[in-house]
Amino acid sequence: MDGNRHDNDLTGVIEADRAHVWHHLVQHKPFETGAPRVIVEGRGMSVWDQNGKEHLDAVSGGVWTVNVGYGRERIADAVRDQLVKLNYFAGAAGTIPGARFAEALIDKMPGLSRVYYCNSGSEANEKAFKMVRQIAQKRYGGKKHKILYRDRDYHGTTIGCLSAGGQDERNAHYGPFAPGFVRVPHCLEYRRHEQEGAPEENYGLWAADQIEAVILREGPDTVGALCLEPVTAGGGVIPPPSGYWERVQEICRKYDILLHIDEVVCGVGRTGTWFGYQNYGVQPDMVTMAKGLASGYAAIACLVTTEEVFSMFKEAPEDPLDYFRDISTFGGCTAGPAAALENMAIVEEEGLLANTRAMGDRLMERLGELKDKHAVVGDVRGAGLFCGAELVADRHTKEPVDEKLAQKVVGECNAAGVIIGVTNRSLPGRNNTLCFSPALIATADDIDHIAATVDDALTRVFG
Numbered sequence: 367m368d369g370n371r372h373d374n375d376l377t378g379v380i381e382a383d384r385a386h387v388w389h390h391l392v393q394h395k396p397f398e399t400g401a402p403r404v405i406v407e408g409r410g411m412s413v414w415d416q417n418g419k420e421h422l423d424a425v426s427g428g429v430w431t432v433n434v435g436y437g438r439e440r441i442a443d444a445v446r447d448q449l450v451k452l453n454y455f456a457g458a459a460g461t462i463p464g465a466r467f468a469e470a471l472i473d474k475m476p477g478l479s480r481v482y483y484c485n486s487g488s489e490a491n492e493k494a495f496k497m498v499r500q501i502a503q504k505r506y507g508g509k510k511h512k513i514l515y516r517d518r519d520y521h522g523t524t525i526g527c528l529s530a531g532g533q534d535e536r537n538a539h540y541g542p543f544a545p546g547f548v549r550v551p552h553c554l555e556y557r558r559h560e561q562e563g564a565p566e567e568n569y570g571l572w573a574a575d576q577i578e579a580v581i582l583r584e585g586p587d588t589v590g591a592l593c594l595e596p597v598t599a600g601g602g603v604i605p606p607p608s609g610y611w612e613r614v615q616e617i618c619r620k621y622d623i624l625l626h627i628d629e630v631v632c633g634v635g636r637t638g639t640w641f642g643y644q645n646y647g648v649q650p651d652m653v654t655m656a657k658g659l660a661s662g663y664a665a666i667a668c669l670v671t672t673e674e675v676f677s678m679f680k681e682a683p684e685d686p687l688d689y690f691r692d693i694s695t696f697g698g699c700t701a702g703p704a705a706a707l708e709n710m711a712i713v714e715e716e717g718l719l720a721n722t723r724a725m726g727d728r729l730m731e732r733l734g735e736l737k738d739k740h741a742v743v744g745d746v747r748g749a750g751l752f753c754g755a756e757l758v759a760d761r762h763t764k765e766p767v768d769e770k771l772a773q774k775v776v777g778e779c780n781a782a783g784v785i786i787g788v789t790n791r792s793l794p795g796r797n798n799t800l801c802f803s804p805a806l807i808a809t810a811d812d813i814d815h816i817a818a819t820v821d822d823a824l825t826r827v828f829g
């Protein structure tokens with residue numbers, strides 16, 4: 367940055383924000399006496415706040431979104447050019463960027479063939495749930511309608527998505543939820559001691575087998591789909607244990623259950639492959655994505671399916687109800703696919719998948735060093751530039767650290783100019799995992815700076 371653009375007087379902006387903006391996910395009482403944070407500019411890995419203070423953003427816009435970093439003029443240019451040509455037309459028709467991006471995306475997703483556009487991760491997941499229900503009606507007399515979801519996973523903010531929500535604190539007070547959603551156990555090996563019967567060996571197979579146990583309990587002829595995050599995000603950054611996904615795939619095939627993978631966080635490079643599931647050799651039937659799809663330069667989400675799933679919705683053209691009778695108004699905005707096309711080209715041209723793998727390894731190495739140094743770091747885990755450090759009060763019992771202390775670490779890093787995250791109001795008493803998801807352009811210096819800042823913060827909070 368040139369340093370000259372941050373000293374404008376933003377007092378009026380802050381007052382307008384305090385008076386009228388209802389922020390996401392935060393308590394507002396403190397804003398009665400203090401100012402909310404307002405982010406004014408971004409460039410590369412950094413953002414500047416209202417006071418002109420620079421922060422290294424280790425969480426890609428707070429929630430794993432700005433994958434290619436801030437200030438990408440070529441995305442802005444592509445969006446501008448598209449908007450003046452055609453900003454919108456409802457999705458019953460096609461558009462040039464919609465067709466082009468669908469083709470580019472499918473090229474990265476062998477085995478899948480159809481892209482359904484909408485505008486948020488929650489909405490994409492809702493579309494998938496609706497498809498499962500419609501398939502159940504069409505093929506199985508409504509019986510095979512249940513959707514399995516996993517403890518600790520999150521799929522969005524709507525009542526439908528919260529019905530598939532494995533985070534009890536996030537769900538609290540918002541029930542009653544929709545029927546037909548059934549929970550399966552989580553696969554966090556570090557906390558296997560809290561799961562009855564979990565073995566020390568072959569934990570991944572055991573965890574997958576718990577899904578089969580739920581299917582058998584519910585009746586396989588009632589279960590239509592299994593919806594999972596490839597790596598659980600807000601529920602504690604949980605990469606799958608070894609053997610897990612292969613077994614999950616087998617189980618889905620055995621009982622004719624659609625595998626719906628929620629790539630809203632992992633999609634488009636976060637784990638060092640185009641999609642998280644591609645690390646594990648599985649073949650999903652439906653994939654949902656949002657956040658990093660256009661790195662937040664435009665709102666876009668989509669649901670991608672196999673041709674087999676798509677075909678089920680065009681079998682009986684004489685039946686006026688036999689197609690996917692769904693619309694997303696803003697799924698017809700052209701800014702989304704125009705931005706997503708450029709975003710994907712940047713990932714490709716700048717070799718960001720390889721960078722994500724290399725920098726992800728470096729980040730895991732640095733977090734491992736923090737674990738060696740600070741007893742409060744109980745576990746470090748991750749995939750690509752998507753890492754977590756779980757803080758515990760006692761390494762032996764694995765009792766989670768007081769959440770306020772975990773938040774204090776975030777505050778200390780913030781004061782030192784590095785924005786990191788922590789699991790937030792997801793799981794009762796279990797919001798104790800620090801989260802790191804820098805943009806895929808992170809350099810070795812950025813990674814080392816993030817780790818050194820966390821090191822200092824841990825020392826300040828825990829000694």
Ligand SMILES: Cc1ncc(COP(=O)(O)O)c(C=O)c1O
Nearest residue numbers: 486487488520521522630631656
């Ligand atoms: C795994 C996952 N799925 C879905 C969503 C919902 O996406 P959105 O906030 O775009 O509705 C989120 C949001 O954090 C997420 O982490």
